[in-house]
Amino acid sequence: MPRVTPIDARRPAAWRAAVAAGLAALGFSGCATAPLEAARDHFRRGRLAEAETALLADAAVQADKDRVLVLMERGTVRQAAGRFDESSRDWIAAAAEAEKLETYSVSKGAASLVVNDSVQSFRGAPYERTLLHSLTALNHFAVANWDNAAVEARRTIEAAAAPTKAGFPEDAFSYYVAGLALEMTDDPSNAALLYRKAAAVAPAGILVDEKSGRVGPRPPAATNTPPPALPRTAAPAGWTHELICFALLGHAPPGGSTMADRWYGTPDAHVEIRIGGRTAGRSYPLADVTRLAAQTDARLAALRVAKTATRVVLKEVIAESVAQTTDNDALGDLIRLVLIGLLERPDIRRWETLPRVLHVARVPCPPDLRGAEIVVRAPGGAELRALSVSTPLARRRTTWVTFVRDLPPPPPPPAAPKS
């Protein structure tokens, strides 16, 4: 039955309250989306300077609830640009901010129940917080700061062992990086422990040798006997040293993309390491960020559904009670439209400048290594592109360490107009 809305003295106050609530809700949902999106787009196209500029914009720097995300993305951009110390500073700050967010904010938690989950500060998924440490360790490798790399190794161990991490996916890449950091700082027993952990969670068909740290194909085994040790790859005489190359390929899926089975595909491309025109070996994938994101989403699905259902019910109760209190259906519908139609949306924030697949190659090399050629190959062996790497290249005793991020080359500067 249609309700007749009487004009009474209470209505203006109710309208004001509803408008104030709407504005407050919209205010709460404000974030650094625009500069983040712009920076990611520039990054994927190889325009690193523009990406960094976008992340230094006021909207990004002052974004309180997206602070960790901005620092994560900026660290990736700076790492790809070869500014390893600045990248480390961003990531160390991001880890410190994320740690502070362990304290649950009652105000933001309550706001998330009437607006959406985006009003809460971004802390990063457990796999993102772990990768934060392993990628920082790569920066320390790049500047040959082995002790600081070991600090990140210990933080990786702590992050992986945190009680809140139960049920979330683990990645072999982070364990491997931590193992190498400890191996380089003369802690072989703990390094072996981490290589063993890496082997336990490595993708199917990949073996990490806990004693030597070598990575290779897992031989087929009919029983549960421990796999044999991986032999050293055949190498020319005089190649007495080892090169460990971390290859960061592709791009992580954008936030909000459906984590369907199509993302689960076996990591396919690999890189071949060439030194002085000779093939030294190839890389093997240790982590697929898409898979980590999908498994994290699956772990959180039930929790998210329950929270969304509770929130929608609460919003409906608010809209209905406003309609009844003011005896105004139109106002109730308007509040319903704002709270459910406009503000009800999933939290799709994710560290999007992460690579998609993280590879490791451990190959023999000459003692006087000056650089290497990294050839990205398709599963069938076809050469996709070749990258020349001379920095970063750090050495400790007989081990060289480098890493490469596979990004498109920056676009050439515009040609000067012909006079």
Place this chain on the structure above:
Amino acid sequence: MKNRILRLAGLAALAAATIGSSGCAAFRASTQERDVTKTQHMGSEYDYSDMRKVAQNVAGAMHTQFLAAQPEAPMMMIAGVQNRTSGYVDTKTLTDKVRTLLIQGGKARFVNEARREDLLKEQGYSAANATPETQVAIGKQLGAKFMVTGSLAEMKEESPRQVRVSKTKVNYYKLTVEVTDLQTAEIKWIHEEEFAREATLPLIGW
């Protein structure tokens, strides 16, 4: 009823005016000097109070147990203290403090191993450009007899996951410092400093 509401509103306004006029310190940015000699901890992590205390203890122990037994102030060098913790600890600050205390005590001498490259560069410049009477002689640097090394290790414990509003963290630190004879590679003196601290962190906040 109306009077009561008015009275409450008046009290609230008075409280707000009082806070506003007095400039409640909690709402203002402020800076104040701190006495670094007083022990103050903000959390369970290694901090400057620890650095100062540990450096004084190490220097004191080295002074009384090792240097006092030497016939003369030996020439020493500090190779560094390895950071084996999960925090970014500047162990150079610790060794600098120990060296300062030992030099001030007059029982040890140190070579400046951290500035060797700068020294050689300056000597080369001096040999090429300085007047003969102010040039320094090449090959006259003193060699160290003992090397100081060490490591700072850490162990952490955290209260288990359960229904709680705060979590307790315990951090244990152990600093080991050793003095090695550079000629024989024999460890001549070793010392340990250890301490643990507990801190409680809220899991729920505003």
